[in-house]
Amino acid sequence: MKILATVLTCAIVSAIGAIGFICSRLYDVSALQPDNALVAWAVHTTSNRSISGRLGAITAPPGLEQPLAVQSGGHIFIRECAVCHGGPGLNATDIARGLNPSPPDLFFATRKPEAAENFRFIKYAVKMTAMPGFRPTQTEEQIWALRPSSAKRRA
Numbered sequence: 001m002k003i004l005a006t007v008l009t010c011a012i013v014s015a016i017g018a019i020g021f022i023c024s025r026l027y028d029v030s031a032l033q034p035d036n037a038l039v040a041w042a043v044h045t046t047s048n049r050s051i052s053g054r055l056g057a058i059t060a061p062p063g064l065e066q067p068l069a070v071q072s073g074g075h076i077f078i079r080e081c082a083v084c085h086g087g088p089g090l091n092a093t094d095i096a097r098g099l100n101p102s103p104p105d106l107f108f109a110t111r112k113p114e115a116a117e118n119f120r121f122i123k124y125a126v127k128m129t130a131m132p133g134f135r136p137t138q139t140e141e142q143i144w145a146l147r148p149s150s151a152k153r154r155a
């Protein structure tokens, strides 16, 4: 009984503390302020684990290397993605430079997401970043075609 009362008291005190912090105006939401190490770790770990835990059922369809698919991906990339992600020979735009987290350069980044992960990022977006989700506006074929290699051949 004593343990239950202690746990309950701790939970209530933590909840009051959390609500107090939320209402306190202490946290600066400006995107130009870098996140402190703890917030950055919490957000990135949550995001990475969320995405990697949802890749199971996604498999790439055949034919992605067909010229029409490559061309379609390149067109969409230039129109919808390059403003943030840039591309070979393109300078970073003012929009890209003002974002936090920064949009990675999908062509030269050392980390290369697997095809399924790439697909998931593009289809479903990432909360609390500027990365938009394209499920409402692009077909699955168009999303699969959106790989950096497609745009590279067009650029």
Ligand code: HEC
Residues within 6 Å of the ligand: 047, 076, 077, 080, 081, 082, 083, 084, 085, 099, 100, 101, 102, 103, 104, 106, 109, 111, 112, 113, 117, 118, 121, 122, 126, 129, 130, 131, 132, 134, 146, 147
């Ligand atoms: C308004 C800016 C913006 C636009 C437009 C945009 N993105 Fe992003 N994208 C981002 C940001 C910011 C991130 C980083 C998200 C993060 O840190 O989790 C990102 C992340 C990604 C990632 C994950 C890369 C990795 O290694 O983790 C992929 C893949 C991606 N975007 C592809 C695309 C494609 C393809 C398009 C166009 C169809 C697109 N993005 C359009 C801002 C944008």
